[in-house]
Amino acid sequence: DSGVTQTPKHLITATGQRVTLRCSPRSGDLSVYWYQQSLDQGLQFLIQYYNGEERAKGNILERFSAQQFPDLHSELNLSSLELGDSALYFCASSVDPRGDSPLHFGNGTRLTVT
Amino acid sequence: AQSVTQLDSQVPVFEEAPVELRCNYSSSVSVYLFWYVQYPNQGLQLLLKYLSGSTLVESINGFEAEFNKSQTSFHLRKPSVHISDTAEYFCAVSSSGSARQLTFGSGTQLTVLP
Numbered sequence: 001d002s003g004v005t006q007t008p009k010h011l012i013t014a015t016g017q018r019v020t021l022r023c024s025p026r027s028g029d030l031s032v033y034w035y036q037q038s039l040d041q042g043l044q045f046l047i048q049y050y051n052g053e054e055r056a057k058g059n060i061l062e063r064f065s066a067q068q069f070p071d072l073h074s075e076l077n078l079s080s081l082e083l084g085d086s087a088l089y090f091c092a093s094s095v096d097p098r099g100d101s102p103l104h105f106g107n108g109t110r111l112t113v114t
Numbered sequence: 115a116q117s118v119t120q121l122d123s124q125v126p127v128f129e130e131a132p133v134e135l136r137c138n139y140s141s142s143v144s145v146y147l148f149w150y151v152q153y154p155n156q157g158l159q160l161l162l163k164y165l166s167g168s169t170l171v172e173s174i175n176g177f178e179a180e181f182n183k184s185q186t187s188f189h190l191r192k193p194s195v196h197i198s199d200t201a202e203y204f205c206a207v208s209s210s211g212s213a214r215q216l217t218f219g220s221g222t223q224l225t226v227l228p
Contacts (some may be wrong), residue, residue: 002157028165033216043204056215090157099146099208100165103216105157 003027008092011082017077021109023091029104031055031097032074033046034066035109038087049074050097081113087112115140118207120219127195128227135190135222137179137205147188148206148216149179158204164188175199200226 005025013019016035026068027031036045036059045058048057049068060066063081088110119129121136139145150158162173169181179190188205205219 004157032207035218042220045215045217048215058215092158099216100163101161102148102163103158105150105159107155113132 002104003107004091004093004106005103006089006109008109008110009107010110012112013081015083017081017083018077019081021078021089021091021110021111023074023076023093023106025074025091025093026104028112029093029095030072031094031101032068032072033092033094033102033103034060034074034076035090035092036087041087043090048097055097062112067074068085078111083113086113106113116207116209116215117219118217120205120222122222124167124223124225125166126202126225126227129197130194132193133191133199133201133224135203135205135224137219139186139191139205140186141207143209145207145209147179147181148190148208149162149173149177149190149207150203150204150218152204154201154219161190175211176211179204195224195226196202197226197228200224 005024030048035047036044046060048056066076088108090108092105094101127133148160148163152158160177164181172178202205204223208216
């Protein structure tokens, strides 16, 4: 058990809809990361937060947004969903944002857009 | 920019045989290197990491990886695999510095056959 909790585990929704994925980081970790895993794109870094502030941005679409709250949990909002957004979305956390800090991953949220 | 190439997408091997999963990276700055493992329906787990010092790093379950700066490689090896090692293995690189993105390779599916 990594200590990172993601909810829900599965999400099925229709095109055009909006969903929110939730992540609670491991106790003591201040940095949160979001990744998208799909068969054709592999693991893609979306965004990183550290202690409530955005720290780095990857291949995150404008339809997607995220935030980290004062209690350090994070939410990833996906809107105007398209079939291609179907993927496994992982949250990870680390003690700090430095490059030598290993990431601890949650079990992911599987999003299916129909 | 940094990138990771995992040369083999699938590696089948018989139980108790040795295995090597290949990983090459590119980066313009000093790097940290990681191997993560993903079992079915789970998130990624850190297997081992190279930060500095000895170029040979080991995991608790018998895997080892060697950092080769001249060849920009970080291959993963195990002298004798078990059925339970069947999983997908991801090589990842992050740069030194205060803000990091962990960039993953496309993954290698290791299947251990009885």
